[in-house]
Structures are given as C-alpha cells and as structure tokens.
Amino acid sequence: MFKGTVTFCARIKGNGLTFPLCEFNHGEPGVDKVALIGWNGDEILSTVYLASVETREAGKSLATKVNTAALNRISFLHSIAIENDKIAGSQFSPLDPPFEVQVDAQVHPDTGDYVYVGEAVRLVLGISAESIKVEIEKPSLPGERYYGLLRSARQSLSPVEEFVHVYNILLMLYDDSFMDVDDFILSKDPAVPQTPDPRNANRKETVYTRLRHELAHARAGVNMDSTKAEMTKRVSELIALTKQAIESQP
Secondary structure (H helix, E strand, O other): OOEEEEEEEHHHHHHHEEEEEEOOOOOOEEEEEEEEEEEEEEEEEEEEEEEOOOOOHHHHHHHHHHHHHHHHHHHHHHOOOOOOOOEEEEOOOOOOOOOOOOOOOOOOOOOEEEEOOOOOEEEEEEOOOHHHHHHHOOOOOHHHHHHHHHHHHHOOOHHHHHHHHHHHHEEEEEEEHHHHHHHHHHHHHOOOOOEEEEEEEEEEEEEEHHHHHHHHHOOOOOOOOHHHHHHHHHHHHHHHHHHHHHOOOO
C-alpha cells in the first residue's frame, strides 16, 4: 500500500478564471484531500493527496478521476472552457510528507479583470477559495453526469465546431428529437427567433435548429459563411440554454 500525491495542470481556453489555493475533502475512499489553485487565469494547478492506494498506477488513476470531476464542476458552474488535465508529477511513498502546490503569483478573489491580448478582450473571472470548496464538496449536483460532455464540447477548435457539439448534447438529452429540443428552447426563451421549417409547413424551427440543419443538410439559398458567422455569434447563448437543460436532469 502507498500514500502519495499526484499533481495536475489544466489549461483554460478563452475567458480565464482565478481563485486562491483551495483545499477540500472529496469523500472518495483512498483520497485524503485535494488542493487547487487558479493562479494566473490561464491554467488550474491541482494536487490530489492519496491516503491509501494499492499501487502507484492505481493512485494515478484514482487521482485523475477525482481531479477530472472537480474540473468538470468548475467548468460547468462558471462557464469556463478547461482543457483535459495532464499529470505534472507524482510522489508515492509511505514516508514522504504531502506535496504542496506553491506559486509566486498573487491572486485576488471575487474580482473580474479584462485582459487585453492583441486586439481581443478576454475576461478573467476571480472567485474565492471558499466558493470553490462549497461547490466541489457537495455530494452531487443535478445533471452532473453530463458536465463532462459540455466541458468536452467547450474544448472545440472553433466556435462552429463548438456550436454543433453543444447542440448534439441537447439532442442527446431530448431523445434525438429536434422538435423536443425546440420546445425546450422556447420554454426558456419564448422570444427566440423562429423561421418556417422547410420539412413541415405546420411548424417553425428555432434559430439554433435552423443553423444546425443549414450546416448538416443541403438547403436551398443558404450562404454557408453567413451560417458559420451566426453560429459564432450565438454559441454562447446555446451553451447557456444547454446548461439549463443539463441542470433540469435528475
């Protein structure tokens, strides 16, 4: 049996997130505690402290599972795109003291700063360590089994790809029914733009469904550049709606 630590680094895409060093108890057998820090808005560093595991590989696997679950929650609850975490180091020994995450940066919680990169504006959201601790220590959250799907979609290489991936999550939640997806969207936003459905003269389709079909199917008179530009414009709205759909799941 071993005890030890596994450290991770996960990069943040788009808008950033900062928070001070936060320690929380995960409740997973074999895990003592987890420490995270969002120290520069660009990445999250974390250390999983393992109290008792059978092998080093089992320890790394358990640590990855715990860390991924924490990042999924942070990504979902704060609408931040977080890439897959990578193991930055590990230590296993019955005798080694716990490894501490140490950084030189000063983090100011509960503030949001705009950071200019070239001509782009990027929002870096600051939250408190206590907020992170409360969020992650909750035993379960509504729809949490889908958090990882949304986080994966947020890692897309382009806004158009992200739009399609996020819309597909809605289809998964509503039994692959475009009509049910639109009914849900209208229940949350009755003012959403609608246009006639070319497949059914008695129905309309929301702008999100129209854009998805324009990309996936041949439709007369469609300008693909305009479709992609509108997808880019509306992907944030679609993400917000998908979060609501996920939170409505048991």
